[in-house]
Amino acid sequence: MTEAVPALLAGVAAALLLGAGWAAGRLHARHDGRGAAVDLGTPVERATFHTLHTASLAAPPLRAGLTEDAARKAARRLRSLLGTEALCLTDRESVLAWDGPGGDHHELRVMARVAEMLESGRGLSVRTECERPDCPLKWAVVAPLTGEDGMLGALVAYGSRESAVLVRAATEVARWVSVQLELSELDRSRTRLMEAEIKALRAQISPHFIFNSLAAIASFVRTDPERARDLLLEFADFTRYSFRRHGEFTALADELRSIEQYLALAGARFGDRLKVTLQVAPEVLPVALPFLCLQPLVENAVKHGLEDSTAECRITIAARDAGSEAVITVEDNGVGMEPDLLRRILAGERAGSSSGIGLPNVDERLRQVYGDPYGLVVETGVGAGMKVTVRIPKYRAGVHSSPPGGGPPGP
Amino acid sequence: MNQTYALTAVAVVVLVTVLVGALGLRISRTTSDFYVASRTVGPRLNAAAISGEYLSAASFLGVAGLVLLQGPEMLWYPVGYTAGYLVLLVLVAAPLRRSGAYTLPDFAEARLESQAVRRIAVLFVVGVGWLYLLPQLQGAGLTLEILTGAPHWVGGVVVAVVVGAAVAAGGMRSITFVQAFQYWLKLTALLVPAFFLVAAWAGDGAPRASFDAPAVFGRHTAVTVAEDVRLSLDAPLALTVTGQVDGRAHEAAPLVLAAGEHSVRAHARLEFTPGTPVPGTRTEAGLGVSSWSQPLSGDERGYRLYATYGLILATFLGTMGLPHVAVRFYTSPNGRAARRTTLVVLGLVGVFYLLPPVYGALGRIYAPELALTGDADAAVLVLPERMLGGLLGDLLGALLAGGAFAAFLSTASGLTMAVAGVLHQDVLPKRGVRSFRWAVLVAVLVPLAGSMAARDVPVADAVGLAFAVSASSFCPLLVLGIWWRGLTPPGAVAGLVTGGGAALSAVLTTRAGLAPPGWAHTLLAWPAAWSVPLGFLTMVLVSLGTPARVPGGTAAILARLHLPEGVAGDRVGGTR
Numbered sequence A: 001m002t003e004a005v006p007a008l009l010a011g012v013a014a015a016l017l018l019g020a021g022w023a024a025g026r027l028h029a030r031h032d033g034r035g036a037a038v039d040l041g042t043p044v045e046r047a048t049f050h051t052l053h054t055a056s057l058a059a060p061p062l063r064a065g066l067t068e069d070a071a072r073k074a075a076r077r078l079r080s081l082l083g084t085e086a087l088c089l090t091d092r093e094s095v096l097a098w099d100g101p102g103g104d105h106h107e108l109r110v111m112a113r114v115a116e117m118l119e120s121g122r123g124l125s126v127r128t129e130c131e132r133p134d135c136p137l138k139w140a141v142v143a144p145l146t147g148e149d150g151m152l153g154a155l156v157a158y159g160s161r162e163s164a165v166l167v168r169a170a171t172e173v174a175r176w177v178s179v180q181l182e183l184s185e186l187d188r189s190r191t192r193l194m195e196a197e198i199k200a201l202r203a204q205i206s207p208h209f210i211f212n213s214l215a216a217i218a219s220f221v222r223t224d225p226e227r228a229r230d231l232l233l234e235f236a237d238f239t240r241y242s243f244r245r246h247g248e249f250t251a252l253a254d255e256l257r258s259i260e261q262y263l264a265l266a267g268a269r270f271g272d273r274l275k276v277t278l279q280v281a282p283e284v285l286p287v288a289l290p291f292l293c294l295q296p297l298v299e300n301a302v303k304h305g306l307e308d309s310t311a312e313c314r315i316t317i318a319a320r321d322a323g324s325e326a327v328i329t330v331e332d333n334g335v336g337m338e339p340d341l342l343r344r345i346l347a348g349e350r351a352g353s354s355s356g357i358g359l360p361n362v363d364e365r366l367r368q369v370y371g372d373p374y375g376l377v378v379e380t381g382v383g384a385g386m387k388v389t390v391r392i393p394k395y396r397a398g399v400h401s402s403p404p405g406g407g408p409p410g411p
Numbered sequence B: 001m002n003q004t005y006a007l008t009a010v011a012v013v014v015l016v017t018v019l020v021g022a023l024g025l026r027i028s029r030t031t032s033d034f035y036v037a038s039r040t041v042g043p044r045l046n047a048a049a050i051s052g053e054y055l056s057a058a059s060f061l062g063v064a065g066l067v068l069l070q071g072p073e074m075l076w077y078p079v080g081y082t083a084g085y086l087v088l089l090v091l092v093a094a095p096l097r098r099s100g101a102y103t104l105p106d107f108a109e110a111r112l113e114s115q116a117v118r119r120i121a122v123l124f125v126v127g128v129g130w131l132y133l134l135p136q137l138q139g140a141g142l143t144l145e146i147l148t149g150a151p152h153w154v155g156g157v158v159v160a161v162v163v164g165a166a167v168a169a170g171g172m173r174s175i176t177f178v179q180a181f182q183y184w185l186k187l188t189a190l191l192v193p194a195f196f197l198v199a200a201w202a203g204d205g206a207p208r209a210s211f212d213a214p215a216v217f218g219r220h221t222a223v224t225v226a227e228d229v230r231l232s233l234d235a236p237l238a239l240t241v242t243g244q245v246d247g248r249a250h251e252a253a254p255l256v257l258a259a260g261e262h263s264v265r266a267h268a269r270l271e272f273t274p275g276t277p278v279p280g281t282r283t284e285a286g287l288g289v290s291s292w293s294q295p296l297s298g299d300e301r302g303y304r305l306y307a308t309y310g311l312i313l314a315t316f317l318g319t320m321g322l323p324h325v326a327v328r329f330y331t332s333p334n335g336r337a338a339r340r341t342t343l344v345v346l347g348l349v350g351v352f353y354l355l356p357p358v359y360g361a362l363g364r365i366y367a368p369e370l371a372l373t374g375d376a377d378a379a380v381l382v383l384p385e386r387m388l389g390g391l392l393g394d395l396l397g398a399l400l401a402g403g404a405f406a407a408f409l410s411t412a413s414g415l416t417m418a419v420a421g422v423l424h425q426d427v428l429p430k431r432g433v434r435s436f437r438w439a440v441l442v443a444v445l446v447p448l449a450g451s452m453a454a455r456d457v458p459v460a461d462a463v464g465l466a467f468a469v470s471a472s473s474f475c476p477l478l479v480l481g482i483w484w485r486g487l488t489p490p491g492a493v494a495g496l497v498t499g500g501g502a503a504l505s506a507v508l509t510t511r512a513g514l515a516p517p518g519w520a521h522t523l524l525a526w527p528a529a530w531s532v533p534l535g536f537l538t539m540v541l542v543s544l545g546t547p548a549r550v551p552g553g554t555a556a557i558l559a560r561l562h563l564p565e566g567v568a569g570d571r572v573g574g575t576r
Helices: A004-038 A043-062 A068-082 A103-120 A164-204 A207-223 A225-243 A252-273 A295-307 A339-346 A358-370 B003-023 B043-054 B057-070 B072-098 B104-112 B115-148 B152-168 B175-203 B282-287 B301-321 B323-331 B335-352 B355-366 B376-387 B390-427 B433-453 B459-483 B489-511 B519-525 B528-545 B554-562 B565-575
Strands: A086-091 A095-099 A124-127 A139-147 A150-159 A249-251 A274-280 A288-290 A313-322 A325-332 A377-380 A386-393 B221-224 B229-233 B237-245 B248-257 B260-264 B269-272
Touching (some): A043 A068, A068 A086, A068 A095, A068 A164, A103 A139, A103 A150, A139 A164, A150 A164, A207 A225, A207 A252, A249 A252, A252 A274, A252 A295, A288 A358, A295 A313, A295 A358, A339 A358, A358 A386, B003 B115, B003 B152, B003 B175, B003 B390, B043 B335, B057 B115, B057 B355, B057 B376, B057 B390, B072 B335, B072 B459, B104 B115, B104 B390, B104 B459, B104 B489, B115 B152, B115 B390, B115 B433, B115 B459, B115 B489, B152 B390, B152 B433, B175 B390, B237 B260, B301 B323, B301 B459, B301 B528, B323 B390, B355 B376, B376 B390, B390 B433, B459 B489, B459 B528
Antiparallel strands (some): A086 A095, A124 A139, A139 A150, A249 A288, A313 A325, A377 A386, B237 B269
16 A cells, blocks of 8 residues: 555646646736736726626637627627627628527517618617517617628627617617628638638749740650650649649649649750659648649748759758658758848748749738648748748648549639 | 566567667768658558557457457457557547647547647546556556566566656657567567467467366366455365365365355465366356357346347447557658558458457366466466476477567557647646656556555456546547537537546446445446447537537538548638
């Protein structure tokens, strides 16, 4: 039994250690949100803080747009913000969420009021004319929720009596919700822009690259028909991959395959001046990553190393396994770049002529998918070459590679 | 045993492991001849890697030790360790790969879209990982103690330092090659000496009588008891004692102990003449030494039968939830390859497990006193010296010692990687690369401290406990998550906490030695038989009670888990 005590202690210590680490993380994460509640001010200030806190809790779900799920999560917060008997959120056709009592018999007739409001375009304050004596919902305030394209729906707040305060408060809350919804539309349009940029990237394979590749292939047709044929096949595969239309993500193996084809074509043009080294840990080949997020980096390296200088160009592409992440680096010994200029290009302040939309777009997409810590890391200097490092988590919810060639080459 | 050879072998294994890990088989190609992109890890390489990582000290030393101690019924261990992959193959392998999850918490998050389930899963990954690391470090301690006489803790520290340093330095770059190499090393280290030993046994007239009789000392044997033991004798026993027996000190005194129980103090040296039956120690007293070759006989038949079922359930269902096994499936390019990999693993692991029972049986004949000192796990290591002796015995012993260290290193590094990865990702606050090193430190230090504090349990037994926790927590999560669309996040949390929690507390109680004897002890020491059904039942019932919480994307996720990648890609891509 004497040995039992240290063993038990070790077990308890392990559990405590784990718990402590966890708690530290949680505390750190929550610190900002809780600060307001701990700092006691005057009653008025406290009421303000409380209101702001409730409002901030209601905001995140609304950023997803006016959906049933978002409305259900937000309605509870909004009702406590308004302090009403019941609260309901609708879109133009139906009730999305009802918080509070009376949903069973009011839900049916509320849409008539909302339709009335949508027609007039103005908020209403009306008697509910509910026949049930025990129902506290005697008075309803219908306030419009507007987005960029007009009215999206309505916020209906129920009170037990007519009250100017309720009308005012409900109108203000509806306006605040409208702002959140507009932000969500903004989010969506930003996503759409990003998708458009990916499409642009697909179409972006520069005409120069096509001309040059075809010219290089043509030069082999007589002297080395076998090689010309191989190059043409590479060219076909490369364009098929780059122009493919389905799937936002791809496997690292497929992305590397396309890079390989790109380099083969570039090699045909530049001959011995292009030296490529690849070091790829086979463990990370199945990692899913955003489509066409490495190829622009390699294109960049080739451009810096070959087109802007006359010396031999060495490009090293390495992918290694780092626990729950894959680390990919693309390195060239080319002309490099002024760091400040690069910073401005990445920040989008200057549409860099030489980098096209490649680097900033890759950076933006990586941040969007994996979060800010996963942006591009670029080490460069004038005449010092350039090294771009990308970290890709092996798993992230919603990131799944779609297989190559799953769909037709496209219309 | 010749220390120089053995230590050299251990040092070579450590060095080669670190070197292959750090430098790796670097794949460097120029554009003219490279197809790296299509060179994903094939099923055979990956299977060897999985097997290399999986075959731990429990397999290399522990199984032989248990067979020596308790007889053929312990063969359920190797059977279970292998059959676990059959369950994995049929139910889990391909869908787990298709889920895109790297770790088990990833799978929980992907399937249930819930951070709460993820956090609970993290707790269990860390718990199972530590429970599994503990016996690896203890086994290393035992091995070095036998080889060099170093104190018990040295081996554990050596393994912990080597593994911690290699993983923290990012050294395990080509981990797949390292682990595949370790598998073949382990197989060779066990196979080659086995040939010589079996030949020696045949040359010795193939003595098999002792299978059905009490084990008998084959020659003049001296045993130094490491800790206090109680001997239980069925018949009077003559021996020579230096040290305390039954509270009286003796100095090289010949003694005849009457039938019944006798207590021997630690460090007593007992000398037996040839032909003396090996006395049973108290802990094994109930097993009935005479029934060694007959499973499930003896006085405590009920206990044994129950324990066997507990063992079968734990090992069959626990394999899928081992953190270091799950992460290796990510290396397969797709679900089909993952399934093929598992099939090859079944073959590789099955071949390997043919060998330890041979050592166990030979140990029963040639080194029976190990049952007395409690160091039965050492059977594999001492046999070549016992049976062959001379230079050949030394060399084969060195080979076995190297193989044993390969077992500690590969399993420990795989586990450390898995546990540290989860700690880094989900538990410790994010502080860049350095925090991964902190995670490695925590991942290694906790089990190291545990290995020094905890009571010695046979290595294979201790690993069995980790399997029990894994089977009670992750098996329901994986099986129901993959095969039942009604699973909800509250159900998963309840099942993990109830099933896994019950198994974990039972295991901790047993390891701390707090379990009362009798049925209570048996139930707590073999929790799987009740905790696995408990986990499944809780998960199903709570899920049925919360039908509104079925995640919205369930249909899409199940389609992706079960359809081959090409088909699922189109479907899922289409709805996106």
